[in-house]
Amino acid sequence: MMIIYGCDLCPDCIQCKADLDQAGVAYEYRSIADNLLYLKEFLAIRDQSPLFAPEKEAGKIGIPCLVDADGCVHLEWEQYV
Numbered sequence: 001m002m003i004i005y006g007c008d009l010c011p012d013c014i015q016c017k018a019d020l021d022q023a024g025v026a027y028e029y030r031s032i033a034d035n036l037l038y039l040k041e042f043l044a045i046r047d048q049s050p051l052f053a054p055e056k057e058a059g060k061i062g063i064p065c066l067v068d069a070d071g072c073v074h075l076e077w078e079q080y081v
Contacts, residue, residue: 002027016064
């Protein structure tokens with residue numbers, strides 16, 4: 001099952017969840033604002049993946065962050081809709 005790291009204060013995360021729900025895509029949502037363990041997990045992913053370099057350079061967090069069942073990390077959810 002796909003895991004989404006995000007925050008309910010983030011408009012992109014809200015839209016991501018709504019789009020995936022409407023498309024019937026199963027996922028586990030992990031709020032980095034509500035759970036420090038999830039924040040640590042997300043930061044470990046972000047700090048190890050070059051995918052996040054442009055996000056960090058732009059001063060962005062890099063959420064929503066989608067991790068598919070194979071462990072591949074994505075920042076765009078539209079491919080699943």
